[in-house]
Amino acid sequence: MRYSLFNLIGQTMRGHRGWPRAWRDPDPKAGYDVVIVGAGGHGLATAYYLAKEHGITNVAVLEKGYLGGGNVGRNTTIVRSNYELPGNEPFYEHSLKLWEGLSQDINYNVMFSQRGVLNLAHSDGQVDAFARRGNGMRLHGADAVLLTREEVRERVPALDLDNARFPVRGGLLQPRAGTARHDAVAWGLARAADSLGVDIIQNCEVTGIARENGRVTGVETTRGHIKAGKVGLAVAGHTTKLAEMAGLRLPVESHLLQAFVTEAIKPMVDQVVTFAAGHFYISQSDHGGLVFGSSLDGYNSYAARGNMPAVEHTIEAAMSLMPSVGRLRLLRHWGGVMDMSMDGSPIISKTPVEGLYLNGGWCYGGFKATPGSGWCFAHTIARDEPHALNAPLSLERFESGHLLDEESTGPFPNTH
Numbered sequence: 564m565r566y567s568l569f570n571l572i573g574q575t576m577r578g579h580r581g582w583p584r585a586w587r588d589p590d591p592k593a594g595y596d597v598v599i600v601g602a603g604g605h606g607l608a609t610a611y612y613l614a615k616e617h618g619i620t621n622v623a624v625l626e627k628g629y630l631g632g633g634n635v636g637r638n639t640t641i642v643r644s645n646y647e648l649p650g651n652e653p654f655y656e657h658s659l660k661l662w663e664g665l666s667q668d669i670n671y672n673v674m675f676s677q678r679g680v681l682n683l684a685h686s687d688g689q690v691d692a693f694a695r696r697g698n699g700m701r702l703h704g705a706d707a708v709l710l711t712r713e714e715v716r717e718r719v720p721a722l723d724l725d726n727a728r729f730p731v732r733g734g735l736l737q738p739r740a741g742t743a744r745h746d747a748v749a750w751g752l753a754r755a756a757d758s759l760g761v762d763i764i765q766n767c768e769v770t771g772i773a774r775e776n777g778r779v780t781g782v783e784t785t786r787g788h789i790k791a792g793k794v795g796l797a798v799a800g801h802t803t804k805l806a807e808m809a810g811l812r813l814p815v816e817s818h819l820l821q822a823f824v825t826e827a828i829k830p831m832v833d834q835v836v837t838f839a840a841g842h843f844y845i846s847q848s849d850h851g852g853l854v855f856g857s858s859l860d861g862y863n864s865y866a867a868r869g870n871m872p873a874v875e876h877t878i879e880a881a882m883s884l885m886p887s888v889g890r891l892r893l894l895r896h897w898g899g900v901m902d903m904s905m906d907g908s909p910i911i912s913k914t915p916v917e918g919l920y921l922n923g924g925w926c927y928g929g930f931k932a933t934p935g936s937g938w939c940f941a942h943t944i945a946r947d948e949p950h951a952l953n954a955p956l957s958l959e960r961f962e963s964g965h966l967l968d969e970e971s972t973g974p975f976p977n978t979h
């Protein structure tokens with residue numbers, strides 16, 4: 564059933580008793596043309612675009628827990644394309660363009676809100692760097708506006724511009740960037756993929772990757788062996804574990820990142836604001852809570868929970884940027900497992916194992932990439948070769964040295 568005003572009125576008259584399930588709950592079949600591991604945003608988007616763009620519908624998405632229980636439902640929902648390097652910017656801009664039509668495309672309101680993302684600059688050097696980044700973005704067809712300190716003050720009155728420890732010198736604004744409702748993204752993509760015939764199988768953990776003569780033949784799961792012509796990994800924080808099952812050691816580490824939400828208040832921050840003197844980002848949810856986060860917890864782990872020093876560090880950053888935040892009560896905080904690559908950029912790629920494809924290394928920024936990543940990964944799997952947009956995001960770059968070190972922090976994932 565398509566969601567529409569007409570259907571909403573019809574269901575209202577019937578007391579909302581006629582809505583069908585948003586997606587089926589099928590048992591796994593003996594085999595599929597393509598098996599995607601991981602029902603997060605990237606796995607679901609890949610399955611959707613495999614069916615929609617390439618007509619490949621004999622597809623299963625296998626999820627060890629429940630759909631959307633991973634990072635897709637744990638992030639701070641920031642969507643942007645303000646990258647600098649030629650290998651990154653066209654990919655993220657393509658993703659942003661897909662976001663702009665996503666709700667209509669999948670017939671599900673993902674609440675994409677183009678409220679703008681404002682990066683604050685705290686030194687003359689940062690203003691110069693942002694000017695360079697903005698020019699690079701515009702050369703790739705993205706939008707970017709350099710703001711003066713007074714323009715920043717006008718846009719975000721809650722900032723402490725006069726007494727702050729780190730003075731604000733200006734900012735780089737991407738007006739088309741913003742936020743989306745993360746759970747809706749998972750649910751909408753699941754519903755859209757399911758409606759095209761994709762089987763989404765929850766509570767089905769992949770425990771092994773079956774191979775014969777260097778080629779993938781299927782996966783071992785907690786619900787039995789499933790044959791597969793091709794297997795795509797989209798397991799975010801568990802990327803290294805799954806790759807290990809196929810004998811691959813990846814340039815990826817798993818780290819923890821926490822997110823925070825306060826009690827709901829009246830509108831206070833009407834765009835996403837990032838703080839470049841530390842590492843901190845804040846926005847306000849439609850419900851009214853301030854949603855924010857900062858840096859990784861600083862140690863490797865697969866446990867989706869964080870430690871107290873990271874909480875203190877984050878709150879300190881919040882206080883130096885917007886002291887009024889200190890009067891709010893923190894409602895919840897939670898953690899997710901981040902797949903940090905060694906140059907800070909993602910991997911959407913074929914692997915040395917024939918028929919096995921890899922989507923991972925998303926670091927802090929995979930949510931914004933969800934539609935673009937699924938679109939490019941589907942292309943790579945269907946055609947057995949990367950699209951021009953994800954060719955620079957190959958696994959081989961770590962062998963050849965063509966790294967995409969956007970942050971210039973080298974192979975130190977904790978500093979990306």
Ligand SMILES: Cc1cc2nc3c(=O)[nH]c(=O)nc-3n(C[C@H](O)[C@H](O)[C@H](O)COP(=O)(O)OP(=O)(O)OC[C@H]3O[C@@H](n4cnc5c(N)ncnc54)[C@H](O)[C@@H]3O)c2cc1C
Nearest residue numbers: 601603604605627633634635638639641769899929930931
């Ligand atoms: C606190 C936090 C804040 C963030 N903020 C932002 C942000 O503001 N903007 C942004 O762009 N990005 C952000 N990110 C990053 C972003 O959320 C991730 O990069 C992105 O969601 C990862 O892709 P995914 O949605 O497919 O991952 P996930 O939702 O984690 O999906 C992977 C799935 O694979 C499943 N899986 C794992 N192992 C197996 C197995 N063996 N068998 C079957 N299934 C398996 C998992 O259960 C999981 O559901 C943030 C992340 C965190 C943790």
